[in-house]
Amino acid sequence: MSPERLARINAMLDKRQPDLTICMEEVHKPHNLAAMVRTADAVGVHRVHAIWPDQKTKLSGGTATGSQNWVDLKSHANIVDAVKALREQGMQIIATNLSDTAVDFREIDYTKPTAILMGQEKFGITKEALELADQDVIIPMVGMVQSLNVSVATALMLYEAQRQRQEAGMYDTRTLDDAECQRLLFEGGHP
Amino acid sequence: MSPERLARINAMLDKRQPDLTICMEEVHKPHNLAAMVRTADAVGVHRVHAIWPDQKTKLSGGTATGSQNWVDLKSHANIVDAVKALREQGMQIIATNLSDTAVDFREIDYTKPTAILMGQEKFGITKEALELADQDVIIPMVGMVQSLNVSVATALMLYEAQRQRQEAGMYDTRTLDDAECQRLLFEGGHP
């Protein structure tokens, strides 16, 4: 591995936020999945979580432009298992949802360990997921459409978290553990 | 038209921001175009601008979920004409661009009349467009990918504008002119 590439990967590892993640509940369009993982990488998410609508859906290449090599993907059999795993890591569970009880997405404290649930393109988040979450949030809209594209909504959530975490100095020191850093350095050196 | 629908359209018109827009420079993937117009509608953009890569590209239905019926689209032959038209409306021209000279996108005052230039999926914004703009801005990234999806970048720009404009009370009184309101009420009543 060239010194430049080593430095590039190390700079990325310095900024990784292991306690910030998204969980995709049956999101299925490849271009949405790709854009979501790409944005996750851009704000320093280390691992994303997914419940798949069927056996076939997978992250492919294309417009994820390589980010899937750097963002870990953990699949779960169902939403109960997913939320259980996230809670074991001490995360608050925030559900994005178009309801009257949802609070504005900017009101949440994302400097806490946080998992954000994103719903399926057509049907949104399941009732089950909503019940498991601590809070539901909405991104305000003043137009005629009922909802935003799911990858757009994901980016707005993650960049609000990025803004808060940057202000709190959370990008200033490495928090990703050594074993994971070594693994990524090794894999990045042997693509 | 039912009283409910009339009220719904009027509520939308109350929030329209005629002095906030995007200009899409040769963006060509239909799902990106659709997501961009959908987000524009959601923050109250009344009209978007486009320079098309070829004669065939057009906004189609699908995942724009009807927003193209409510957001006006103005096409321009080239970027020079587009910027000229926007400047005649007193707009500052902000180019989104992955350069070292670009400032953080949150540093701009979006309460001013503003047009945001968004670049093509693969090649980004043209040199010509950059020279015509007042300022280029970047959305910070700390991962391994080089850029964000263009519809994601558009949403982050527009929602930063939305946040600033909301704080400044710019969604509190109707600013869209009467003729345009009448046109949209008429068309919305006869879909």
Ligand SMILES: C[S@@+](CC[C@H](N)C(=O)[O-])C[C@H]1O[C@@H](n2cnc3c(N)ncnc32)[C@H](O)[C@@H]1O
């Ligand atoms: C296209 S939307 C689903 C719309 C679905 N009809 C519903 O009512 O939930 C897909 C996902 O994007 C996210 N989303 C879209 N617009 C949102 C908004 N304004 N606020 C919060 N989340 C949003 C949510 O995760 C949602 O489940």
Ligand SMILES: C[S@@+](CC[C@H](N)C(=O)[O-])C[C@H]1O[C@@H](n2cnc3c(N)ncnc32)[C@H](O)[C@@H]1O
């Ligand atoms: C996929 S990017 C184009 C990448 C191209 N290789 C370049 O260097 O510009 C498409 C468009 O999305 C916007 N964009 C993507 N990521 C951005 C970022 N981090 N900051 C500002 N604009 C961005 C810009 O409008 C860009 O022209």
